[in-house]
Amino acid sequence: MNYFQPKPISNFNATIDIPGSKSITNRALILSALSGKTITLKNILLSDDTQYMIKALRSLGNKIEYNESSKILKIIGNKNPKYDNIDLYIGNAGTAMRFLSSYLATGTGTATLHGNSRMNERPIKDLADSLTQLGVKVEYLNKFGYPPIRITSSGVWATSVKIDGSKSSQYISSILMAAPNFKNPIDISFIGKVVSKPYIHMTLTMMKDFGASFTLKENSINIVPKEYNLSEYLIEGDMSSASYFLAMSLISNSTITLNNFFKNSIQGDSKFLDVLLKMGLTILDFKEYSITVKGTSSYKGIQLSMNDIPDVAQTLAAVALFATTPTKVWDVENMRIKETDRISALKNEISKINGDFIEFKDGFLINPKPLEMYQGDFLETYDDHRMAMSLSLIGLKVPNIKVLDPSCVSKTFPNFFEEFNKIYRED
Known part of the structure; x- marks a missing residue:
């Protein structure tokens, strides 16, 4: 035993x-991928959750090198990825499941996201509903409202979306980070009692550090298309x-x-x-x-x-x-x-x-x-x-x-x- x-x-x-930080590492990885540029991430965490994210991003065309002794990762991001019936396994990494969903929405193709048995019990409907509003096709492959899911996208042209953040703030963070890569300015409105608000503030802080431009309102955020532009980021x-x-x-x-x-x-x-x-x-x-x-x-x-x-x-x-x-x-x-x-x-x-x-x-x-x-x-x-x-x-x-x-x-x-x-x- x-x-x-x-x-x-x-x-x-x-x-x-x-x-x-796991939360910051996975956000930094997604933001770097969305940037399409070469970014050095310092003090990253290499754990199960972040390795699932790294493996998935590599499968989606991002080039990643990692030095274990220095804890420095170099990533050449793949902005607006193209993918063809790709299968992405993310274990029980909730951030990977949710953040990758919106990253896929900025690209073109069809991809399946799935995890272990517990991940298949963790709801994703609120995020899927928002992606559907954005024009992304989301199919449940087993149980309605839960992973595994199949995403089909040709980019996002929508100008508004509502997100229910009462179960997880990660649904909101997922779409926020991807929004600068959408085709048009977009109003992102929050409905329900949003949980874990500090994580949303953390996401916005990192987006600003990476070069995003947005306007905060009482219950919404307006984000304009703009390239992320950063060369180096230190992870807490x-x-x-x-x-x-x-x-x-x-x-x-x-x-x-x-x-x-x-x-x-x-x-x-x-x-x-x-x-x-x-x-x-x-x-x-x-x-x-x-x-x-x-x-x-x-x-x-x-x-x-x-x-x-x-x-x-x-x-x-x-x-x-x-x-x-x-x-x-x-x-x-x-x-x-x-x-x-x-x-x-x-x-x-x-x-x-x-x-x-x-x-x-x-x-x-x-x-x-x-x-x-x-x-x-x-x-x-x-x-x-x-x-x-x-x-x-x-x-x-x-x-x-x-x-x-x-x-x-x-x-x-x-x-x-x-x-x-x-x-x-x-x-």
């Missing part, structure tokens, strides 16, 4: 290296990945320095630092590309909407188990359509250790217990990288926690457990 068993520990000092450290070590510091009352942590991050998950600061974490030092934080021996729970930062809700769940007061999270119903139903999965695993987890449709409530009331157990990870990384934090306090299938972290943070084990080696 393959598992990772963390050991309880406290009051340590460690230095952790955070990988490049991943703030979702950093969340586990920020939480580790608080839980274990320890001092941790995180390298590749950008002070002026464009990532929404950087807000998780503010959440932990309210709970009792302390910043000892904050430089442009690193931060040092210190935990505390006792901290209170917190109650908040995590609609803007749902990917770190699991991290907070682990922190909440050891607080002195309850923690309540709401506005994160889209956690249910991620790599797994993350709310139900958290309930299953926290219940195994005798935790008090109350499940809501759009969130959860955790009532902490005295440490001695928790018990060790084998914890399932559901082939979900964030389940594995967040559940491992429980073992900092509770003996005999065994996190199953730890290799699933390769989706976004391949060497997570190597970095985790640094806490047992440093003084």
Whole structure:
């Protein structure tokens, strides 16, 4: 049986290296492809999700070279690609499925996008509906509203489109990034309660850095056709990945320095630092590309909407188990359509250790217990990288926690457990 068993520990000092951002890497790859130019991407993340994206882009005529030691990738983009009955497999990489759909729309041909069994359970109808409005033909090859899908396009000539962002902001980001390569100026309107808004802001920031021109309105964006024009781009450290070590510091009352942590991050998950600061974490030092934080021996729970930062809700769940007061999270119903139903999965695993987890449709409530009331157990990870990384934090306090299938972290943070084990080696 393959598992990772963390050991309880406290009051340590460690230095952790955070990988490049998955979200930014995949956006940068798509933007580079759309540019049609030669672009150098620095500090990229090479993980399952980004490798699926790279493989697909190569299949679509983009020339890509990667230097593993320097983490530098050179891409010669293929603007408005032409493709003929091409088949693209993207595993369970949600960003690849969604971003590639709109990239295909800017080109000419027919392509099939498909993934693993879980990807086929993750809805894509809202994006497909918007692509249909743009004049792109989208066919469901199995279940209506879900991958696999077949896309047929001859470019986009439409001047307006509506997007429902209530399930995923990636639908919006997908069309936004492709829009400068459409044939006409276009008004992109948002309908429904848009989730994870900081990811949309991140997309727009990157588009502007790459040279796009757009006008922001209250519930829409107007984008004019314009070539992306950039030669080099630096990718930030991943703030979702950093969340586990920020939480580790608080839980274990320890001092941790995180390298590749950008002070002026464009990532929404950087807000998780503010959440932990309210709970009792302390910043000892904050430089442009690193931060040092210190935990505390006792901290209170917190109650908040995590609609803007749902990917770190699991991290907070682990922190909440050891607080002195309850923690309540709401506005994160889209956690249910991620790599797994993350709310139900958290309930299953926290219940195994005798935790008090109350499940809501759009969130959860955790009532902490005295440490001695928790018990060790084998914890399932559901082939979900964030389940594995967040559940491992429980073992900092509770003996005999065994996190199953730890290799699933390769989706976004391949060497997570190597970095985790640094806490047992440093003084």
